[in-house]
Amino acid sequence: MSNFPFPPASGEHPSYAPEEPQRVLDPARHRRAPILEALTAHVARTRAAFHIPGHKGGRGMDPEFRRILGRQALAFDLINIAPLDDLHAPTGAIREAEALAAELYAAEDAFFSVQGTTTAIEAMLLSALRPGEKVLLPRNVHKSVLSGLILSGAIPVFLTPEADPVLGILHGLTPEVVARALDEHPDARALLLVHPTYYGTGSPLETIVSLAHSRGIPVLVDAAHGAHLPFHPDLPVFPTYAGADLVAVSMHKLGSALTQASLLLRQGPFVSRERVRASMNLLQTTSSSYLLLASLDAARRFLALEGRRRVGRAVRLALRARDKAGRLDGLYVPGPFRPELGFSFDPTKLLVYVADLGLSGAEVERILRERFALEVELSDPFNVLFVISIGDTERSIALLLQALEYLVREERRDVPKVMPFLLPPEAPLVISPREAHFAEGELVPLEEAEGRISGEAVVTYPPGIPLVLPGERWTSQLLAYVEFARSRGVEVRGTSHPKAHVVRVVAE
Numbered sequence: 001m002s003n004f005p006f007p008p009a010s011g012e013h014p015s016y017a018p019e020e021p022q023r024v025l026d027p028a029r030h031r032r033a034p035i036l037e038a039l040t041a042h043v044a045r046t047r048a049a050f051h052i053p054g055h056k057g058g059r060g061m062d063p064e065f066r067r068i069l070g071r072q073a074l075a076f077d078l079i080n081i082a083p084l085d086d087l088h089a090p091t092g093a094i095r096e097a098e099a100l101a102a103e104l105y106a107a108e109d110a111f112f113s114v115q116g117t118t119t120a121i122e123a124m125l126l127s128a129l130r131p132g133e134k135v136l137l138p139r140n141v142h143k144s145v146l147s148g149l150i151l152s153g154a155i156p157v158f159l160t161p162e163a164d165p166v167l168g169i170l171h172g173l174t175p176e177v178v179a180r181a182l183d184e185h186p187d188a189r190a191l192l193l194v195h196p197t198y199y200g201t202g203s204p205l206e207t208i209v210s211l212a213h214s215r216g217i218p219v220l221v222d223a224a225h226g227a228h229l230p231f232h233p234d235l236p237v238f239p240t241y242a243g244a245d246l247v248a249v250s251m252h253k254l255g256s257a258l259t260q261a262s263l264l265l266r267q268g269p270f271v272s273r274e275r276v277r278a279s280m281n282l283l284q285t286t287s288s289s290y291l292l293l294a295s296l297d298a299a300r301r302f303l304a305l306e307g308r309r310r311v312g313r314a315v316r317l318a319l320r321a322r323d324k325a326g327r328l329d330g331l332y333v334p335g336p337f338r339p340e341l342g343f344s345f346d347p348t349k350l351l352v353y354v355a356d357l358g359l360s361g362a363e364v365e366r367i368l369r370e371r372f373a374l375e376v377e378l379s380d381p382f383n384v385l386f387v388i389s390i391g392d393t394e395r396s397i398a399l400l401l402q403a404l405e406y407l408v409r410e411e412r413r414d415v416p417k418v419m420p421f422l423l424p425p426e427a428p429l430v431i432s433p434r435e436a437h438f439a440e441g442e443l444v445p446l447e448e449a450e451g452r453i454s455g456e457a458v459v460t461y462p463p464g465i466p467l468v469l470p471g472e473r474w475t476s477q478l479l480a481y482v483e484f485a486r487s488r489g490v491e492v493r494g495t496s497h498p499k500a501h502v503v504r505v506v507a508e
């Protein structure tokens with residue numbers, strides 16, 4: 001299936017699927033930005049405003065902050081007054097902008113989130129599941145899925161994603177694993193997937209979606225890292241094109257919007273638009289930031305008009321950087337993970353395995369920060385991830401390569417350390433995350449938690465995947481893994497204590 005909805009520039013060979021003409025966008029429609037236009041017109045005609053926000057265009061605020069943001073941006077920092085529509089019941093500019101976003105991503109509906117993909121994911125679970133209903137999902141989900149499980153009361157059935165035997169990371173689910181789970185849990189009411197993963201692996205979505213649909217259940221996709229996928233034919237398929245029913249996308253991560261601006265996309269007969277709107281309204285603030293809404297509108301326009309060119313450039317830069325970094329002795333730059341299983345690959349996620357240098361990912365992260373003032377996307381015990389995006393240039397990539405050359409030349413530790421763990425050990429789920437969240441609990445030092453049911457999530461950060469969920473039992477292996485992760489410089493975060501030295505456990 002084509003992943004490419006755009007008409008070719010004149011004279012180019014068409015790379016979109018000609019049999020799917022409905023996916024070709026009309027550039028004239030997408031040159032519009034209804035929210036931006038409404039804001040511009042409103043600010044130009046307003047003589048005085050006797051409503052919140054009380055800073056009134058920045059006049060009543062800290063001067064340094066005003067200077068940093070600029071008067072124009074502050075004039076646009078408005079709330080839902082009549083000429084600007086209302087995110088909770090859109091009938092004007094927001095409705096139009098959401099319709100254009102839906103068109104861009106080939107969905108029936110788009111819902112704007114000013115609370116990131118976290119809220120979009122929570123809303124997916126609240127829309128598709130009732131308390132006590134089962135949802136099939138991989139264990140390597142972001143912690144926002146846990147919030148959605150607690151809020152919805154859905155019961156997770158965790159499936160095992162493919163593990164990478166070298167890199168110590170988890171990829172996607174295979175259709176075989178999903179098919180088996182569907183057989184074993186005929187009462188499951190939804191399937192949730194992460195596509196692409198933080199590390200850039202796409203799952204064989206079309207096959208998996210048709211398996212779920214053939215059992216009459218919807219597919220919800222966490223596509224937090226997928227806003228750029230439709231704009232290059234070689235990237236993993238965008239989930240709506242593969243038939244997914246609900247898709248949460250961080251426009252702020254790779255789609256050029258401001259931080260916190262995300263989309264929830266919907267299509268198909270399984271989950272109604274009214275239910276999704278109700279769930280989003282339940283979770284979102286009534287004071288939605290128009291800077292964030294306008295940035296979603298502008299990001300949609302930018303991607304519609306420029307996405308193909310800019311994502312194309314990012315892919316080219318990434319391929320070149322991968323090639324050069326992969327030639328440096330001591331670094332391993334993995335390519336696609338097991339394509340024979342149907343996995344796809346996003347080359348703009350430049351993952352570098354650094355353990356052969358005798359360094360942990362966290363050590364490399366620190367060296368790059370201190371010597372090159374260069375920040376990475378994430379590090380884990382073995383790897384460092386560099387995100388190459390529509391914002392990169394030849395210069396930024398040259399600096400990255402210079403830093404990697406320095407690393408292999410000057411920072412190599414001769415003996416690679418012996419690693420006691422490749423992946424976090426599994427934790428047995430004893431009660432549902434919601435039950436554990438609401439249960440009576442007590443605080444104990446982490447080292448005394450063995451055998452206890454966790455009352456909170458403990459998360460390694462990034463990527464923000466819980467090591468332990470509320471409802472899972474602490475084992476000696478898990479406690480040993482926490483020690484290991486800390487020794488490799490990985491941040492372990494809890495709720496009761498920021499570094500999880502004390503954790504809440506369920507009173508038994």
Ligand SMILES: Cc1ncc(COP(=O)(O)O)c(C=O)c1O
Nearest residue numbers: 116117118142144198222224250
């Ligand atoms: C895989 C994944 N899903 C969901 C989220 C949450 O997205 P947001 O930060 O937009 O709330 C993240 C954030 O890092 C993520 O990595």
